[in-house]
Every structure is written in structure tokens, then in C-alpha cells.
Amino acid sequence: KAGVTQTPxxxxxxxxxQVTLSCSPISGHRSxxxxxxxxxxxxxxxxxxxxxxxxxxxxxxxxxxxxxxSNSRSEMNVSTLELGDSALYLCASSFAGAGYEQxxxxxxxxxxx
Amino acid sequence: QQQVKQSPQSLIVQKGGISIINCAYENTAFDYFxxxxxxxxxxxxxLIAIRPDVSEKKEGRFTISFNKSAKQFxxxxxxxxxxxxxxxxxxxxxxxxxxxxxxxxxxGTLLTVNP
Numbered sequence: 001k002a003g004v005t006q007t008p009x010x011x012x013x014x015x016x017x018q019v020t021l022s023c024s025p026i027s028g029h030r031s032x033x034x035x036x037x038x039x040x041x042x043x044x045x046x047x048x049x050x051x052x053x054x055x056x057x058x059x060x061x062x063x064x065x066x067x068x069x070s071n072s073r074s075e076m077n078v079s080t081l082e083l084g085d086s087a088l089y090l091c092a093s094s095f096a097g098a099g100y101e102q103x104x105x106x107x108x109x110x111x112x113x
Numbered sequence: 114q115q116q117v118k119q120s121p122q123s124l125i126v127q128k129g130g131i132s133i134i135n136c137a138y139e140n141t142a143f144d145y146f147x148x149x150x151x152x153x154x155x156x157x158x159x160l161i162a163i164r165p166d167v168s169e170k171k172e173g174r175f176t177i178s179f180n181k182s183a184k185q186f187x188x189x190x191x192x193x194x195x196x197x198x199x200x201x202x203x204x205x206x207x208x209x210x211x212x213x214x215x216x217x218x219x220x221g222t223l224l225t226v227n228p
Contacts, residue, residue: 104156
């Protein structure tokens with residue numbers, strides 16, 4: 001079975017721009033979660049989608065949004081990028097959610113200049 | 114509010130030794146406790162997980178010990194090898210139909226196993 005894939009792997013953007021990151025979960029998994037990882041804050045939960053519905057959202061500003069498609073693929077968008085948004089963005093997929101085995105992709109390294 | 118506290122922040126162990134990483138949680142509604150291993154440039158990889166109905170779970174050289182009354186759980190790596198050198202994260206969630214649907218992570222432990 002193929003693992004979780006994320007595209008692109010690396011991204012450099014300028015402050016004020018917007019960015020869209022993509023995640024393809026493991027086949028058969030309907031839950032996709034997004035996390036932000038930084039050296040200072042560690043791994044922080046952004047949001048979780050299950051069958052195209054957002055079930056939970058972390059404590060991030062409205063500039064961070066996401067969606068899930070009918071094939072379970074997910075995208076997250078960050079608008080009006082700030083320097084502090086530089087981070088590794090990780091996607092995780094699970095059969096049913098965070099209370100079950102959750103598998104992470106390699107992440108997208110976003111650098112905002 | 115940090116709901117999962119992990120210690121130590123860093124750990125150096127000799128090859129063949131036992132590595133022990135501890136976590137404490139506050140929310141008694143947590144009912145799923147996984148450990149992840151992360152190498153530089155990679156995403157976290159699920160190592161082993163436990164639910165509160167058991168006090169210990171072993172998979173190969175990795176063992177989780179769980180103390181529900183103390184709200185603590187720990188990861189033991191037996192016969193530690195240089196290849197185990199990585200950052201380890203504990204996490205907790207309210208699964209099984211709860212409304213949480215997220216993993217709350219500890220801050221991580223950087224393990225170095227010297228040859």
C-alpha cells in the first residue's frame with residue numbers, strides 16, 4: 001500500500017502571498033489531519049477532515065483553511081503569508097480519526113521570505 | 114496549556130543501553146496514546162500505541178508502560194542502537210467517537226545513541 005503523499009515537498013513564498021498544499025491519504029483512509037511543526041511550538045493541530053467534513057479545527061487564524069474532496073484527498077490553504085508561517089506542514093491519514101492509527105506524510109517545507 | 118508534558122528534552126544513551134522517555138497528561142478523557150519516531154527531513158512514523166485498558170504493550174525492542182492513576186506513560190527502548198537516534202514524540206487523543214479528533218503532542222525528545 002502506498003503511504004501518505006504530500007506535494008510539493010518544498011516551497012518558498014513571499015510574505016503576503018498565498019499557498020496551497022496537497023495531501024493524498026492512504027487508500028481506504030477517510031480521515032485527513034493537518035499539523036504544523038516548528039522548532040519552537042512543536043507539532044500543532046490545524047484541522048481534521050472526514051468524508052469531506054471538517055470535524056475539528058485548531059487554534060490558528062482564519063488565514064489557514066482546508067478542504068477534503070470526495071476521493072479523500074485534502075488541500076490546505078494559507079492566505080496572506082507571514083514570516084511566522086514558515087514551518088513543516090504535515091498531513092496524516094487514518095481510517096477513522098485520531099483515536100486510531102494515524103500515518104504521516106513526509107511534509108511540505110514552507111519558507112516565507 | 115500544555116496537555117501532554119514530555120521529558121527529557123534530550124537523552125544520550127550508549128549502544129546496548131535502555132532509553133526511557135516519559136510523558137504525563139492532564140486530560141482524563143484521553144484514551145489513545147501513540148508514540149512517534151521522527152528522523153530529520155521525514156514525517157513522524159508511528160512506533161507503538163496503547164489504550165488505558167492495558168498497563169504495558171511490547172513490540173520488539175519498544176515497550177510502552179502506562180499508569181492510569183498517575184496519568185503517565187513512558188517509552189522504553191531496549192538494546193538501543195545508533196539507528197534509533199531520532200526525535201521521539203508522545204501523543205494523546207480522545208478517539209472512539211469522541212469529538213476531539215486530534216492528536217495532542219508532547220514537545221519531543223532528541224535521542225542520541227552513541228556507538
